[in-house]
Amino acid sequence: xxxxxxxxxxxxxxxxxxxxxxxxxxxxxxxxxxxxxxxxxxxxxxxxxxxxxxxxxxxxxxxxxxxxxxxxxxxxxxxxxxxxxxxxxxxxxxxxxxxxxxxxxxxxxxxxxxxxxxxxxxxxxxxxxxxxxxxxxxxxxxxxxxxxxxxxxxxxxxxxxxxxxxxxxxxxxxxxxxxxxxxxxxxxxxxxxxxxxxxxxxxxxxxxxxxxxxxxxxxxxxxxxxxxxxxxxxxxxxxxxxxxxxxxxxxxxxxxxxxxxxxxxxxxxxxxxxxxxxxxxxxxxxxxxxxxxxxxxxxxxxxxxxxxxxxxxxxxxxxxxxxxxxxxxxxxxxxxxxxxxxxxxxxxxxxxxxxxxxxxxxxxxxxxxxxxxxxxxxxxxxxxx
Amino acid sequence: xxxxxxxxxxxxxxxxxxxxxxxxxxxxxxxxxxxxxxxxxxxxxxxxxxxxxxxxxxxxxxxxxxxxxxxxxxxxxxxxxxxxxxxxxxxxxxxxxxxxxxxxxxxxxxxxxxxxxxxxxxxxxxxxxxxxxxxxxxxxxxxxxxxxxxxxxxxxxxxxxxxxxxxxxxxxxxxxxxxxxxxxxxxxxxxxxxxxxxxxxxxxxxxxxxxxxxx
Numbered sequence: 001x002x003x004x005x006x007x008x009x010x011x012x013x014x015x016x017x018x019x020x021x022x023x024x025x026x027x028x029x030x031x032x033x034x035x036x037x038x039x040x041x042x043x044x045x046x047x048x049x050x051x052x053x054x055x056x057x058x059x060x061x062x063x064x065x066x067x068x069x070x071x072x073x074x075x076x077x078x079x080x081x082x083x084x085x086x087x088x089x090x091x092x093x094x095x096x097x098x099x100x101x102x103x104x105x106x107x108x109x110x111x112x113x114x115x116x117x118x119x120x121x122x123x124x125x126x127x128x129x130x131x132x133x134x135x136x137x138x139x140x141x142x143x144x145x146x147x148x149x150x151x152x153x154x155x156x157x158x159x160x161x162x163x164x165x166x167x168x169x170x171x172x173x174x175x176x177x178x179x180x181x182x183x184x185x186x187x188x189x190x191x192x193x194x195x196x197x198x199x200x201x202x203x204x205x206x207x208x209x210x211x212x213x214x215x216x217x218x219x220x221x222x223x224x225x226x227x228x229x230x231x232x233x234x235x236x237x238x239x240x241x242x243x244x245x246x247x248x249x250x251x252x253x254x255x256x257x258x259x260x261x262x263x264x265x266x267x268x269x270x271x272x273x274x275x276x277x278x279x280x281x282x283x284x285x286x287x288x289x290x291x292x293x294x295x296x297x298x299x300x301x302x303x304x305x306x307x308x309x310x311x312x313x314x315x316x317x318x319x320x321x322x323x324x325x326x327x328x329x330x331x332x333x334x335x336x337x338x339x340x341x342x343x344x345x346x347x348x349x350x351x352x353x354x355x356x357x358x359x360x361x362x363x364x365x366x367x368x369x370x371x372x373x374x375x376x377x378x379x380x381x382x383x384x385x
Numbered sequence: 386x387x388x389x390x391x392x393x394x395x396x397x398x399x400x401x402x403x404x405x406x407x408x409x410x411x412x413x414x415x416x417x418x419x420x421x422x423x424x425x426x427x428x429x430x431x432x433x434x435x436x437x438x439x440x441x442x443x444x445x446x447x448x449x450x451x452x453x454x455x456x457x458x459x460x461x462x463x464x465x466x467x468x469x470x471x472x473x474x475x476x477x478x479x480x481x482x483x484x485x486x487x488x489x490x491x492x493x494x495x496x497x498x499x500x501x502x503x504x505x506x507x508x509x510x511x512x513x514x515x516x517x518x519x520x521x522x523x524x525x526x527x528x529x530x531x532x533x534x535x536x537x538x539x540x541x542x543x544x545x546x547x548x549x550x551x552x553x554x555x556x557x558x559x560x561x562x563x564x565x566x567x568x569x570x571x572x573x574x575x576x577x578x579x580x581x582x583x584x585x586x587x588x589x590x591x592x593x594x595x596x597x598x599x600x
Contacts, residue, residue: 370436
């Protein structure tokens, strides 16, 4: 493990912000460096005496560190309370859970809405393009700062799953097990295409102002809302949308205009408008870019199995959902094949669900059972009581 | 209740071995092998419910199909590959058997013997697809699409250059007994056959075969 303790400026326990010392910049995959990086994080549960029960949870594109506690702005419950909590599959009576806002995010970690410590101005588009690998490097700094050598598990869905795979590539010796849910080892053309629609919606909003909106005290809310609306459709399955809304109308009769006549329109508008209250438009650009750039096999001559060559001792669990067309089962199988080829002990399950990509965030008993079984047996192998 | 074939399979497996159970169901056999033989247990199972049950037991199991997904495992990854009452239900038994012998040093295979006298008698007497204790379902409901006799199977083994190291006849009503599987009488007497197979020639996998297969 790399000792970065010298690099820590301040750290709070139970959650807070890790500030890396200015003399220890974070190296980026693009070749650049970020000075004075801050990583906002939350912890839950208790770290045991030999520091062997820590689970890092990696959040998805629009997620945050508030995995099991209310969101400070919306007051809504944590985004994965179904899975993380006392007597839940990720049992807080047993495990110490860490969840950090990703690098490039907008919930306290350094991102495009942060101030550049050199110029003193908001980064905006001067923020460097970051990658999933950069996010993971920042997480590794945090884990080290918390005094943890080896994580018991790294767990994540969607973009969080990409981080899990990146961990296996970059720090296999620092993880005992990994759980990758509804994810992929690379972004497909379709994934990139949908993200591009979202980015263009943001950049087409006149209030975006070339990314300089924060300094000018405006916000590209309309563009960000449209980006969210388009993305939200990709998180649901067609049957789920049909079941939830069908062709139901908001009011009796049609408006013969362009108001939200249909319930599905009203729902999407609500998704869009509530999203802009909690998310930054430039962060959306940067994080979607990081996902698009993700291709774990690229630095291994296109052979994904090579990415896991040093992860032979890591136990892996890969899960997908039948109705997820954003990160379909074929992508998970591609990961599983590579893990097997590398000789990694791998479990894989495609869970029957009609809820689409979002299923990993919802009440899915089979998902919870599989997670629990996998973690319980890994915990036994790790000697956790 | 423990299935009799599980007990016999457990007897054949060396303690501490790496075992792949193809068609592992809810993981009962793997669980037994892990408990009693301390094996490194892995499974392949087609049904999501089965895989879910295996994960809940703490087994490493992948959802997949014996016909199409055995290629996902690298060569020589296991000491034993087990195919318990599954061979007759796959689309390409010959290919599945050679796949097993690619990824494991030994294979343990069990199947209902279509040459058993009850099967023959049933067909002869009624002129219809036999219904017996070992083959209880009517032709239109059975998952068995490639039934064979013990003699058919030993000929396939010879064809694939496989050595039969041990053979056991199983029946619900009698204790298991070791048999000479090539003996014609055993093809009449054996209700369910369980065989331990190995390659007659050691086939060294080419060094880059797994990765080439996978990307």
